[in-house]
Amino acid sequence: MxxxxxxxxxxxxxxxxxxxxxxxxxxxxxxxxxxxxxxxxxxxxxxxxxxxxxxxxxxxxxxxxxxxxxxxxxxxxxxxxxxxxxxxxxxxxxxxxxxxxxxxxxxxxxxxxxxxxxxxxxxxxxxxxSTRNVWSLSNWYGVIPALWPNAKYVYGIMTGSMEPYLKKLRHYSGHLxxxxxxxxxxxxxxxxxxxxxxxxxxxxxxxxxxxxxxxxxxxxxxxxxxxxxxxxxxxxxxxxxxxxxxxxxxxxxxxxxxxxxxxxxxxxxxxxxxxxxxxxxxxxxxxxxxLVLSINIDKNTEKDLQLAVEDAAKLLEGYVGSRKINTIGPLELRILRKGTFKEILDHFLSLGGAVSQFKAPRFVSSSNLKVLEILSRNTTAIYSSTAYGR
Incomplete structure (x- = not known):
């Protein structure tokens, strides 16, 4: 024009x-x-x-x-x-x-x-x-003007559900x-x-x-x-x-x-x-x-979900760093046979515990050999995470 x-x-x-x-x-x-x-x-x-x-x-x-x-x-x-x-x-x-x-x-x-x-x-x-001069590319910063040197600005939908992407988009667009x-x-x-x-x-x-x-x-x-x-x-x-x-x-x-x-x-x-x-x-x-997720009396908006994900990402930063230097190993997901936790309950009762006191284990120490044996024996599939590793 x-x-x-x-x-x-x-x-x-x-x-x-x-x-x-x-x-x-x-x-x-x-x-x-x-x-x-x-x-x-x-x-x-x-x-x-x-x-x-x-x-x-x-x-x-x-x-x-x-x-x-x-x-x-x-x-x-x-x-x-x-x-x-x-x-x-x-x-x-x-x-x-x-x-x-x-x-x-x-x-x-x-x-x-x-x-x-x-x-x-x-x-x-x-x-x-008017537009600014092109900056040098560093760690994907400014990748858009580096790839398209004649670009003058980045134009797109940036409100509503697109707003969470602004931080990354600013990084990639550099000075644009x-x-x-x-x-x-x-x-x-x-x-x-x-x-x-x-x-x-x-x-x-x-x-x-x-x-x-x-x-x-x-x-x-x-x-x-x-x-x-x-x-x-x-x-x-x-x-x-x-x-x-x-x-x-x-x-x-x-x-x-x-x-x-x-x-x-x-x-x-x-x-x-x-x-x-x-x-x-x-x-x-x-x-x-x-645009509301309603479960019983709990109502969550798109903004609520965005803030929850951003907070979770902050908590993840320490884990990501430890994975990259290999001080923490990859997460491992194990799929268990149906009835595995019933077998753990039976083991708990055999030790003299009461049903009312039983809680499904969220953490099993290395000294709890019997429960580890039950879990290992009933494993049907194992998946290891490849995220955040070197």
Missing amino acids: PICSCEETINEFEAFTRDAGRVQRDTLKKILELNGGAEYLKHFGLGGRTDVESYKSLIPLCVHSDLEPYIQRIVDGDRSPVLTGKPITSLSLSSGTTQGKPKFLPFNDELLETTLQIFRTSYAFRNRQ PLISADYGASEGWVGANIDPTKPPEEVTYAVLPHTGYFEFIPLEKPNGDESENNASIHYIESEPVGLTEVEVDKIYEVVITTFGGLYRYRLGDIVKIANFHNSTPELRFICRRS
Whole structure:
């Protein structure tokens, strides 16, 4: 993209964001004019209306399961105006990270254009910046610029589940700046990273008001819960507000209406309003609302797991060093026959012990020859660790 084209793109973005409220109304009108004949909109009696008030009062909020019957018809080859005025000729497939299985989502020429708009905008802001000189390679430090000397920066998804990899990525990228990718999902695009100088942990995304119609469900934390990056909180919801009605430092769930046939669709993303660029909000991604491992009353988020693994890695450092200088031998895993620990129990009882006092051994000393003999005799397979050795 030539320099002049970058400046034109930035000027266009500035113009769109100066009056984001008007652009949002125009964008919704355009979406509804294009898709007014869609079966989904007719079902709720929209009747060709294109104003914000009618749309919000007639069309309910939805999730993917609400649209599955309509999308499945498109998958099966139905070319009638199910979700959009024109037939859907392409479908994207989500990663399935949250629900455990991929989801089909409609994709059309208008969504392709919004994708290009997001890329053009963030590309223009990125290429305003200068880059540093290449550093020498040492212990894989700076391997990326060493392999690709013309690289100017490292660009990718660096929030959410990708955040744990930032430390390693910084090591490999050396002097190259890390630039967080723009904010989007299989359902559609939300915002562009217009300040690529920010570290990924602090990145915000300016919503492009002409790429879709956006609403935000205000979320209030229950009294006594001060945590922010917690997907397990049962938030108190209020009625959705418009793009220009959000408030800085408040938390919301994103709702989108797209050119691809998604109407008032709940993304399930929790965001915090960090600031405004002109009249459009800048969002900071907090977490996925539904990404929680729940076992009985215990609920663990992705962040909980990340912190647990990081703490465990710190505890492992001493072991790794000892293995490398061979002061500790490799771990050995032995597979035992079924009933082995019952045989150890029988041995314990033969010595006069009571069943109520028996505990399955977690450590067997070298002097406990009988138990060692039982374990060795019942071993069916042996595996030695090759990790951390020389």
